[in-house]
Amino acid sequence: MVRSRLLAGLFYATAVLGAAGCAAPGTERVDGAAHAVEVARGVYILQGVPGEVDTVTLGRNGNAGFIVGPTGVLAIDTGTSYRHGRELLAEIARITDRPIRRVLITHTRQEFLFGAMAYRERGIPIAMHREAAHLMAARCETCLKTLRRVLGEEEMRGTTTFKADLEFDTAHDLDLIGRPVRVLYFDHSAGPGDIAVLDEQTNTVFAGGLLDWQRIPDVQDSDLAGWHRALGALRAMPIERIVPGHGPLAGREAIDAVERYLSQLEARVLELLEKGAALSEVPDATALPDFKDWDQYETIHRRNASVLFVREERLHMLD
Amino acid sequence: MIRALACCLLAAAALAVSVAVPTAYAAVGGLPTAIGHADSSPEWERLREKMFGTRTIDAASGRVQLLVPLRAAYGASVPVRIVSKLPQTASLYVKRLYIVVDKNPSPVAAVFDLTTEMGQADIETRLRVDEYSHVRVIAELSNGELHTDSRYVKVSGGCSAPPNRDQLHNIGKTLLKLPEGVKMNAPTPVDLQVVHPNDTGFELNNVTVMFIPPHFVRSIKVTYADRKIFDADLDFSIAENPAFRFNFVPHGAGELKAEVEDSKEGHYVGRLNVQPSD
Numbered sequence: 329m330v331r332s333r334l335l336a337g338l339f340y341a342t343a344v345l346g347a348a349g350c351a352a353p354g355t356e357r358v359d360g361a362a363h364a365v366e367v368a369r370g371v372y373i374l375q376g377v378p379g380e381v382d383t384v385t386l387g388r389n390g391n392a393g394f395i396v397g398p399t400g401v402l403a404i405d406t407g408t409s410y411r412h413g414r415e416l417l418a419e420i421a422r423i424t425d426r427p428i429r430r431v432l433i434t435h436t437r438q439e440f441l442f443g444a445m446a447y448r449e450r451g452i453p454i455a456m457h458r459e460a461a462h463l464m465a466a467r468c469e470t471c472l473k474t475l476r477r478v479l480g481e482e483e484m485r486g487t488t489t490f491k492a493d494l495e496f497d498t499a500h501d502l503d504l505i506g507r508p509v510r511v512l513y514f515d516h517s518a519g520p521g522d523i524a525v526l527d528e529q530t531n532t533v534f535a536g537g538l539l540d541w542q543r544i545p546d547v548q549d550s551d552l553a554g555w556h557r558a559l560g561a562l563r564a565m566p567i568e569r570i571v572p573g574h575g576p577l578a579g580r581e582a583i584d585a586v587e588r589y590l591s592q593l594e595a596r597v598l599e600l601l602e603k604g605a606a607l608s609e610v611p612d613a614t615a616l617p618d619f620k621d622w623d624q625y626e627t628i629h630r631r632n633a634s635v636l637f638v639r640e641e642r643l644h645m646l647d
Numbered sequence: 648m649i650r651a652l653a654c655c656l657l658a659a660a661a662l663a664v665s666v667a668v669p670t671a672y673a674a675v676g677g678l679p680t681a682i683g684h685a686d687s688s689p690e691w692e693r694l695r696e697k698m699f700g701t702r703t704i705d706a707a708s709g710r711v712q713l714l715v716p717l718r719a720a721y722g723a724s725v726p727v728r729i730v731s732k733l734p735q736t737a738s739l740y741v742k743r744l745y746i747v748v749d750k751n752p753s754p755v756a757a758v759f760d761l762t763t764e765m766g767q768a769d770i771e772t773r774l775r776v777d778e779y780s781h782v783r784v785i786a787e788l789s790n791g792e793l794h795t796d797s798r799y800v801k802v803s804g805g806c807s808a809p810p811n812r813d814q815l816h817n818i819g820k821t822l823l824k825l826p827e828g829v830k831m832n833a834p835t836p837v838d839l840q841v842v843h844p845n846d847t848g849f850e851l852n853n854v855t856v857m858f859i860p861p862h863f864v865r866s867i868k869v870t871y872a873d874r875k876i877f878d879a880d881l882d883f884s885i886a887e888n889p890a891f892r893f894n895f896v897p898h899g900a901g902e903l904k905a906e907v908e909d910s911k912e913g914h915y916v917g918r919l920n921v922q923p924s925d
Contacts, residue, residue, distance in 0.1 A: 466853035474778065604826035606771055606892055608726035611716060626718060634721040642888055645822055645842050646814055
């Protein structure tokens with residue numbers, strides 16, 4: 329029976345890959361194994377896999393990455409589990425033997441933070457925004473419980489919630505690896521405490537929760553006005569390439585695509601609210617053909633529609 | 648009294664976890680597979696006994712239908728629509744509707760006590776669904792028959808949204824709207840919504856990282872021109888800002904009124920003057 333579920337899951341993952349028309353064959357893996365690809369000099373992506381959280385993808389849907397400088401390495405995001413975190417670290421070690429000086433967690437999502445204990449046991453300081461740390465403390469025990477149930481005890485062994493070693497409140501420069509890196513923070517945007525990480529030598533940005541590419545962005549934790557402002561700020565920067573939170577390496581077009589998605593979603597939801605739609609009609613009625621080929625259109629997009637509808641409805645009630 | 652029943656049912660559900668599992672479960676760590684919408688669950692078996700004893704509950708009659716989104720539900724607010732295939736007449740009507748979420752910490756989400764004034768016993772509301780769970784409706788007819796329908800709901804995205812902590816002074820604001828206008832002497836849909844956090848007591852405040860104490864709407868009584876439309880006993884399985892869409896049959900001008908009571912003895916009233924549209 330387990331075998332038949334695996335097969336069904338594999339079929340699903342393949343179907344999603346096909347539907348999403350993912351741009352970079354060869355870098356897409358469905359088994360969640362860590363694989364570092366250099367996207368600019370000394371800048372690497374450890375790409376996650378598309379699809380839902382299941383026993384095939386192992387919920388390893390988020391991208392991680394790292395920047396190698398003359399005196400050390402800066403790691404960005406930690407994967408979905410202790411085991412995943414160890415695999416990411418092994419892959420970094422395959423590329424470079426320079427010491428990892430710090431790991432930054434870009435935002436409060438399970439596929440970016442639950443590998444942290446693997447970094448901690450190597451003595452690598454874990455840093456995140458204070459707001460992100462608060463949100464993690466408030467809800468991530470529940471996420472972890474759900475992950476254990478879906479992925480199983482074996483896959484999640486050694487995975488725990490944690491307290492970051494370093495919590496910060498503002499954007500800042502990092503002088504840790506002999507190469508300038510800037511931590512970008514735009515107030516509450518895609519989530520509270522969401523950051524992006526800019527490698528200034530190559531103008532490559534690790535966008536975390538701010539940008540997904542060929543994958544539906546998740547609005548659940550967002551302040552939409554703040555997110556739009558953050559996208560405007562990113563657009564004004566000389567960014568050349570983007571490691572999105574989910575999906576393959578992107579160019580600047582990812583900024584416009586996310587902006588367009590959010591605008592279309594908001595417009596459609598407000599229209600439904602004006603019409604007096606019932607919540608039960610909302611997911612079907614919020615079809616956005618421009619984004620139907622993006623990963624998780626059938627899941628995150630439908631949920632986004634409900635999340636936003638309920639949020640806007642509340643604002644109307646308080647008027 | 649229904650409240651006391653719900654508490655006792657909660658305890659029953661907690662005990663039920665140890666009962667043998669009748670359906671197919673995956674061996675290693677994964678979720679149960681091949682769950683059908685009409686399947687039972689250990690939690691439901693216990694509850695059913697407490698609520699209805701050995702009475703027959705008809706799952707095949709189609710007298711009551713439950714509609715819920717089957718994909719990608721937003722767990723914090725899952726819309727459920729109950730459709731009764733029966734006009735509310737004095738000779739036969741739906742007297743009571745129960746909504747149950749098997750896996751929730753307090754599985755009995757709502758008990759509606761209905762009247763013929765509704766015309767048609769259709770109700771839409773929104774539930775919190777913590778994990779993959781069956782949602783059930785049980786309809787008790789005025790002749791004593793019990794009918795049921797159920798759906799297996801998969802919520803997506805393991806993480807809950809940070810709760811709204813602003814605008815607490817607006818708690819209890821109760822709004823009534825007629826989304827399709829007035830239909831004289833015919834079932835007329837009403838949207839009723841209460842601004843309320845409906846806190847479960849299980850959520851942590853993401854600023855203080857302390858538990859937010861439970862605070863939720865316990866009951867709503869709806870009348871039209873002083874005639875009862877329905878009463879509802881509610882629990883925190885009802886989503887934040889409790890929302891209900893239901894019918895009533897207006898026969899002339901009158902006041903539609905909703906009296907709301909919450910778990911901290913808060914009393915709130917919403918009113919809407921209904922005028923015949925000619």
